[in-house]
Amino acid sequence: MVVDMVSIALTNIGKIVTGDIENPLAEGDTIIVEDGKIREVGRGLNVEGCDQVYDCSGMTVTPGLIDSHAHIAIGDFTPRQLTINFIESEMHGGVTSMISAGEVHVPGRPRDAAGVKALAILNAKAFQRFRPGGVKVLGGALILEPGLTEKDFEEMAREGVRLIGEIGLGKVFKPEHGAAEMVRWARKYGIKSMMHTGGTSLAEVPVITAEDVLAVNP
Ligand SMILES: [Zn+2]
Missing domain, CATH: 3.20.20.140 (Metal-dependent hydrolases)
Known part of the structure; x- marks a missing residue:
């Protein structure tokens, strides 16, 4: 299946849950996803140029x-x-x-x-x-x-x-x-x-x- 490359940014995240029991929380308030894959997790990342930006209003983000x-x-x-x-x-x-x-x-x-x-x-x-x-x-x-x-x-x-x-x-x-x-x-x-x-x-x-x-x- 051919999918156009899309970049998505989640900003203003309160808590990031990793799904890794050894290391359950990730440091940061921003996640950048590119082409369906997480490219970067961090604090205050530059999201200019992302196709879609979602303000999470301090909510928790978890894996599906x-x-x-x-x-x-x-x-x-x-x-x-x-x-x-x-x-x-x-x-x-x-x-x-x-x-x-x-x-x-x-x-x-x-x-x-x-x-x-x-x-x-x-x-x-x-x-x-x-x-x-x-x-x-x-x-x-x-x-x-x-x-x-x-x-x-x-x-x-x-x-x-x-x-x-x-x-x-x-x-x-x-x-x-x-x-x-x-x-x-x-x-x-x-x-x-x-x-x-x-x-x-x-x-x-x-x-x-x-x-x-x-x-x-x-
Ligand atoms: Zn059954």
């Missing part, structure tokens, strides 16, 4: 939060909660990045290998092109279903899929289902995984024990 477990569907809509603009609403609470835990609430979501593969590729590509409210969404988290092959994982990785959604949403969640093998294939092609454990919020999702998690090794 990451929601690491969200069940997105298509676009900024979660059918299960009958909610539109939920991603944009999270942004108002400080969330600037969201990681899909599986697009399990897509109405009529496919339960076969070809279908879940298509769904993962579709969501990975759609959210590369769409930032609801400016939130960066890592979409396209594969739901494990029987019949997926190593070749499928290789193809999905090539098409931009970077995640296995919460293992346990599909029918494959124990080693005897092939779950450990699928996780190994995913790792081989740079795809990360997460796994459900314990009680569930959906009647159709089985209880997954700690032994299952250790055996699948997500």
Whole structure:
């Protein structure tokens, strides 16, 4: 994506939180951002020439939060909660990045290998092109279903899929289902995984024990 270089200055900041637990506060009252990256943090910096200047009126500036477990569907809509603009609403609470835990609430979501593969590729590509409210969404988290092959994982990785959604949403969640093998294939092609454990919020999702998690090794 080609974006014009834009410089943004935040001035008159009361407190700057870094997100680094070893060094939680930064000294300064000004942040200059260039081309989406922080270029300079300091006190009384020269902001002349910045395209946009925002006076923070003494407020605190923090890094954006990451929601690491969200069940997105298509676009900024979660059918299960009958909610539109939920991603944009999270942004108002400080969330600037969201990681899909599986697009399990897509109405009529496919339960076969070809279908879940298509769904993962579709969501990975759609959210590369769409930032609801400016939130960066890592979409396209594969739901494990029987019949997926190593070749499928290789193809999905090539098409931009970077995640296995919460293992346990599909029918494959124990080693005897092939779950450990699928996780190994995913790792081989740079795809990360997460796994459900314990009680569930959906009647159709089985209880997954700690032994299952250790055996699948997500
Ligand atoms: Zn979940």
